[in-house]
Amino acid sequence: MELWQELLRQSVDSAKDLVDRFGFNKELAERLNSLFHIRINPYYLSLIRYPGDPIWLQCIPDARELEHDGLPEDPLAEDSQSPVPSIVHRYPDRVLFLTTSQCSMYCRFCTRKRKVGDSSKINMKYIQDGIDYIAKHPEVRDVILSGGDPLMLTDYLLERILKGLRSIPHVEIIRLGTKMPCVLPQRITPKLCKMIRKYHPIYVNTHFNHPWECTPEAKRACEMLADAGCPVGNQAVLMKGVNDDPDVMLELMRKLLAMRVRPYYLYQADATKGTNYFRTPVSKGLEIMDKLRGHTSGLAIPYFVIDAPGGGGKIPLLPQYVIGRAGKNIILRNYKYEIFTYPDLEEEPLGHHPPVEKPFKRKNGRSQRKSETEKANLEF
Helix, strand or coil: CCHHHHHHHCCECCHHHHHHHHCCCHHHHHHHHHHCCCCECHHHHCCCCCCCCHHHHHHCCCHHHHCCCCCCCCCCCCHHHCCCCCEEEEECCEEEEEEECCCCECCCCCCCCCCCCCCCCCCHHHHHHHHHHHHCCCCCCEEEEEECCHHHCCHHHHHHHHHHHHCCCCCCEEEEECCHHHHCHHHCCHHHHHHHHHHCCEEEEECCCCHHHCCHHHHHHHHHHHHCCCCEEEEEEECCCCCCCHHHHHHHHHHHHHCCCEEEEEEECCCCCCCHHHCCCHHHHHHHHHHHECCECHHHCCEEEEEECCCCEEEEECCCCEEEEECCEEEEECCCCCEEEEECCCCCCCCCCCCCCCCEECCCCCEECCCHHHHHHHCC
16 A cells, blocks of 8 residues: 555544544534535645644635535536536537546535535546547547546556547547645655656646645655656635735745746636635735736736636636727736836728838849838938
8 A cells, every 4th residue: 555545544534533633513523524525634634733724724624614605516517518427528629537536635615516525426437438428529639637636546547547548549638637746745656657657748737725735745746747747737726714815825826836836727716505605706816916917927827717607617817907098009007007008000901901012123223122221211
């Protein structure tokens, strides 16, 4: 048994553990665990510094999960865009491939609570159906493995999936959507990296939400993936009490770059049933983006997006940099709120072509077009 598997066996993963370890009321603990399973592995548990801190909020159940907040269980309408149980096909050229229901730590803000942790809904028996679906759809060139967390699979099972996908000629890119580098970095082993190298191009999207998660162990895991040829990107979720602060987000993005992880998305929290207490106003995300742009490297700035309710896909949001127009000029402001104008061009009417310049004769008799410099010189 590998270290990461041994750590999983030692996880807090029952209502009784909540009662014994954290003093939960027995009835409350059982209701929370029944609603959405509890699992916190010892590594991630060790990152908690005090009750209610940004790590605690992400992994310890909360009575507010039981509130009737009126939010849907499937806010992104994934189930309606699922032609077979393991596939979500929302965008024209790519699919989400759900490979396992299991995670090494169950995030309390999970947008897929209705399925994650339930092996009857995301199951290995649906894997071949997913591969067959992808093989029959030549428009699919990009496959994102998710779940659950695909790195909960053994190396052997994961390789079977990767090998199956690589046998499909039109699959160009494979992505692994995994939180393991953050929540259980011990899962990233030399053996795993050696196996992944055989199936490139493979990209890894991971999920860090707070600077405290950027530990030496996490850094080592991300660097191993990068050294194995996997570009690593990060998808963070904006959450109240976790990272809804410009300074916290700036520190996170800088630490990610130092770990060779490129900030990719910052998600507005999905409107998922039982997670309303994590949500912030959209204006908070725009404020954070405004404090990032110009104050750190462009490499450290993610896209701030809303994954549109009802399955509309990701919609990027930006602070207001265009103030208006003055005639043909666009009025802009920069990160210091200084105002600038840019002289815009009008679009040429359809079918309009600039006049063809006539050639002129040089003294040596050769015919050439006038260069801009020559035209200017002729005027003097």
